[in-house]
Amino acid sequence: MQIIEAQTIAKDYWKNLWKRRELLYYLARRDLIVRYKQTFVGVAWVVIKPFLTMVVFTVIFGQLANMDSKGLPYAFIVYAGVLPWFLFASLLATTSDCLLANSGMLTKVYFPRLIFPINIFIVSMVDFVVSFSLLVAMMIWYQIAPSWQIIFFPVFILMTAAFALGLGMIAATLNVKYRDFQQLIPFILQLGIYLSPVGYLNAIVPRKWEVIYSLNPMAGIINGFRWCLAPDVMPLYWPGVIFAAVVSITFLIIGIKVFRAAENSFADTI
Amino acid sequence: MTYAIKVDHLSKKYTIQHGASSGSLKELVEHYRRKIQKKISTKVFNNTVVDPFEVTTEDFWALNNVSFEIRKGAKLGVMGRNGAGKSTLLKILSRITEPSSGSIRIDGSISSLLEIGTGFHPELSGRENVFLNGAILGMKRVDIQRKFDEIVEFSEIEQFIDTPVKRYSSGMYVRLAFSVASHLEPDILILDEVLAVGDVAFQKKSLKKMQDISNSGATIVFVNHGIEAIKQFCDQAIVLQKGKLVLNTTDINQAIELYTGETYDPK
Numbered sequence: 001m002q003i004i005e006a007q008t009i010a011k012d013y014w015k016n017l018w019k020r021r022e023l024l025y026y027l028a029r030r031d032l033i034v035r036y037k038q039t040f041v042g043v044a045w046v047v048i049k050p051f052l053t054m055v056v057f058t059v060i061f062g063q064l065a066n067m068d069s070k071g072l073p074y075a076f077i078v079y080a081g082v083l084p085w086f087l088f089a090s091l092l093a094t095t096s097d098c099l100l101a102n103s104g105m106l107t108k109v110y111f112p113r114l115i116f117p118i119n120i121f122i123v124s125m126v127d128f129v130v131s132f133s134l135l136v137a138m139m140i141w142y143q144i145a146p147s148w149q150i151i152f153f154p155v156f157i158l159m160t161a162a163f164a165l166g167l168g169m170i171a172a173t174l175n176v177k178y179r180d181f182q183q184l185i186p187f188i189l190q191l192g193i194y195l196s197p198v199g200y201l202n203a204i205v206p207r208k209w210e211v212i213y214s215l216n217p218m219a220g221i222i223n224g225f226r227w228c229l230a231p232d233v234m235p236l237y238w239p240g241v242i243f244a245a246v247v248s249i250t251f252l253i254i255g256i257k258v259f260r261a262a263e264n265s266f267a268d269t270i
Numbered sequence: 271m272t273y274a275i276k277v278d279h280l281s282k283k284y285t286i287q288h289g290a291s292s293g294s295l296k297e298l299v300e301h302y303r304r305k306i307q308k309k310i311s312t313k314v315f316n317n318t319v320v321d322p323f324e325v326t327t328e329d330f331w332a333l334n335n336v337s338f339e340i341r342k343g344a345k346l347g348v349m350g351r352n353g354a355g356k357s358t359l360l361k362i363l364s365r366i367t368e369p370s371s372g373s374i375r376i377d378g379s380i381s382s383l384l385e386i387g388t389g390f391h392p393e394l395s396g397r398e399n400v401f402l403n404g405a406i407l408g409m410k411r412v413d414i415q416r417k418f419d420e421i422v423e424f425s426e427i428e429q430f431i432d433t434p435v436k437r438y439s440s441g442m443y444v445r446l447a448f449s450v451a452s453h454l455e456p457d458i459l460i461l462d463e464v465l466a467v468g469d470v471a472f473q474k475k476s477l478k479k480m481q482d483i484s485n486s487g488a489t490i491v492f493v494n495h496g497i498e499a500i501k502q503f504c505d506q507a508i509v510l511q512k513g514k515l516v517l518n519t520t521d522i523n524q525a526i527e528l529y530t531g532e533t534y535d536p537k
Binding site for chain 1: 284295296298361362363364365366367368369370371372373374375376377380382384385388389391393394398401402405406407408410411
């Protein structure tokens with residue numbers, strides 16, 4: 001016996017989500033097949049984009065501006081920053097668009113809508129692993145041996161994902177009513193890559209600006225990424241990392257709350 | 271329990287905004303700016319100005335206190351003119367939107383087809399799309415696997431099942447989509463004008479398939495403007511008018527009379 005009343009969608013939400021896990025599988029499969037079908041181009045794009053960004057940033061920041069790399073190859077430092085940034089950017093961009101992009105499904109079939117962000121998370125993780133392989137290749141090439149701190153690597157990946165998904169879900173919800181966010185997100189991402197320590201080390205930021213600089217959670221996260229890979233050379237700025245962790249989790253929780261609260265009316269307002 | 275679906279005092283309210291398309295943040299800001307301005311001009315200068323751009327809201331009842339029961343195995347036809355509330359009723363039954371008040375009790379598994387081919391991806395093969403579409407419609411993977419050959423055979427596109435759907439003709443596309451949908455086998459099936467697909471031969475075949483489903487004892491809720499189809503299929507009908515239930519009968523002809531009487535003014 002099922003009962004439909006006002007506010008019933010909220011009941012058994014997580015149970016319903018679990019019941020529809022096969023849908024999640026097929027949606028992720030769809031996205032991966034479509035991307036990786038024409039194998040060469042598909043896989044290549046996932047690596048080419050961060051790779052070219054790395055090349056350009058290495059030339060500009062490393063060669064032309066001659067910024068400090070603490071003795072490590074500049075390309076390696078940049079790629080270790082480009083990876084988390086691309087993960088953040090693709091998660092945020094696709095999550096904020098997930099409701100509009102799937103509006104056909106939204107108005108015709110019911111399932112817990114959180115399936116969309118979860119699907120995006122899975123697909124992005126696959127992309128991340130593919131682009132991560134280049135970093136492994138670089139570490140072998142430059143002979144940089146990982147230390148035990150590498151075990152914290154997943155923590156920073158999850159922090160990136162939590163922050164991006166949280167922000168993305170808030171943006172997706174607002175996007176349903178106010179399409180402005182479609183314009184805003186790419187712009188934020190464009191500026192953000194320079195405001196975050198992607199092309200440079202956060203160690204070059206002057207002491208007195210350190211606190212303000214760390215208000216951008218991506219600063220702490222990228223710092224953490226590099227620390228995991230080369231802890232002796234790149235020290236962790238603890239206040240920044242702790243702040244980033246707190247902000248990421250808070251945003252994820254708020255994002256889920258906002259998304260769920262508006263979920264019942266998505267089909268009506270889109 | 272004798273009923274499959276029991277709709278109890280169901281209402282759905284939409285709020286319509288006049289004077290704003292409510293599509294951007296700018297308009298939202300503008301709305302509040304005007305509100306504050308109005309407040310100031312009333313309080314400080316003590317003059318009430320009628321704002322020609324003021325956003326006003328109005329309640330619109332898409333469904334208003336609708337109650338009816340569908341017994342198990344019944345084939346219900348929902349009739350009504352455009353805007354009578356048919357789609358809203360279907361959307362609430364499918365859980366796409368929630369009612370404002372009232373309740374629906376459903377006994378049995380329910381599937382709704384408001385559209386065929388929901389979520390079909392043009393780059394994927396017919397095979398992949400069958401599984402994806404089935405999963406979207408709520409079919410279990412094992413069930414899709416079990417019925418896969420049957421689905422493909424019914425759609426008559428065996429030869430092209432591994433071809434990307436973007437290369438299909440529109441006829442092939444809807445045939446495959448309908449074929450997946452018609453193999454759902456729920457206890458209760460909700461259908462919104464999805465029968466008329468494909469060429470004449472395929473339409474005949476799909477009508478026959480619907481008859482089989484219907485004969486197997488499933489309860490069907492059927493929304494269609496085609497009177498012939500309702501006459502052929504249904505043994506119960508309701509007529510909606512401006513969100514209200516005006517007739518609930520097992521006499522299909524009476525319902526059709528009321529419905530067509532409205533549509534074509536005898537004058």
